[in-house]
Amino acid sequence: MNHPREYGSDQQRRTYINSHMSELHPVMKKLRQLMETHPRGFIMSDPNPIMVLSNMLKLAAAKKCIEVGVFTGYSSLAWALSMPEDGKVVACDISTEYTDIGKPFWKEAGVDHKIDLRIAPAVETLQSLIESEESGTFDFIYVDGDKLNADVIYELSLKLLRTNGIIAFDNSFMHGHLLKPEDEDERQDVSVIRKLNVKIQQDSRVAAVMLDVADGVYVCRKN
Numbered sequence: 001m002n003h004p005r006e007y008g009s010d011q012q013r014r015t016y017i018n019s020h021m022s023e024l025h026p027v028m029k030k031l032r033q034l035m036e037t038h039p040r041g042f043i044m045s046d047p048n049p050i051m052v053l054s055n056m057l058k059l060a061a062a063k064k065c066i067e068v069g070v071f072t073g074y075s076s077l078a079w080a081l082s083m084p085e086d087g088k089v090v091a092c093d094i095s096t097e098y099t100d101i102g103k104p105f106w107k108e109a110g111v112d113h114k115i116d117l118r119i120a121p122a123v124e125t126l127q128s129l130i131e132s133e134e135s136g137t138f139d140f141i142y143v144d145g146d147k148l149n150a151d152v153i154y155e156l157s158l159k160l161l162r163t164n165g166i167i168a169f170d171n172s173f174m175h176g177h178l179l180k181p182e183d184e185d186e187r188q189d190v191s192v193i194r195k196l197n198v199k200i201q202q203d204s205r206v207a208a209v210m211l212d213v214a215d216g217v218y219v220c221r222k223n
């Protein structure tokens with residue numbers, strides 16, 4: 001039997017965690033500061049999971065990554081900074097309006113040569129990578145966009161990842177909706193992720209664990 005344990009309130013934990021994270025890279029910090037006044041700035045990834053995942057990339061000596069959902073390039077910048085000079089991030093987004101904001105920051109950090117931005121629906125970009133025979137070659141895939149296609153993205157990603165490669169989904173709690181029972185009129189994106197989370201938990205192709213950071217991050221290692 002599990003003994004009940006008390007680790008403080010959610011707010012107390014978050015405050016403590018946030019005050020004990022290492023300093024961000026100065027360019028990541030600058031981009032975050034810029035986005036504080038942007039009307040959509042709140043959709044940027046939270047620095048805590050980004051730091052956890054960056055540490056994993058370093059440990060795995062990752063050289064090939066994919067990101068689904070670039071926005072203004074904060075998380076792409078983190079992956080590029082975590083890889084060696086010959087590392088590559090295939091960065092997928094449909095918006096040049098947002099990605100154009102991030103590009104100068106990639107250049108300032110000296111990692112723009114590692115980021116291969118593809119402006120197209122992510123599913124198309126992932127399919128094109130499979131067609132160009134890159135299956136089984138990626139170390140890490142971060143999914144933070146296109147929730148409606150998350151299941152297709154998961155299946156394509158499992159093809160593209162190498163054995164022991166990692167796929168990480170941001171927003172596994174879907175802004176808290178998935179911590180509650182299903183609504184009759186649940187939003188479609190919430191419903192897609194609810195089903196995908198169950199599928200992943202039962203999927204013998206991966207070893208998966210959800211991190212209780214920010215809006216939840218589902219970290220799945222391909223067996």
Ligand SMILES: C[S@@+](CC[C@H](N)C(=O)[O-])C[C@H]1O[C@@H](n2cnc3c(N)ncnc32)[C@H](O)[C@@H]1O
Nearest residue numbers: 044045069070071074075093094121122145146
């Ligand atoms: C939550 S934001 C990504 C935040 C980013 N990871 C960061 O840390 O700043 C989601 C992004 O997904 C992009 N997106 C939406 N639908 C997409 C699709 N079908 N294919 C690729 N990107 C898509 C949006 O344009 C948006 O920039």
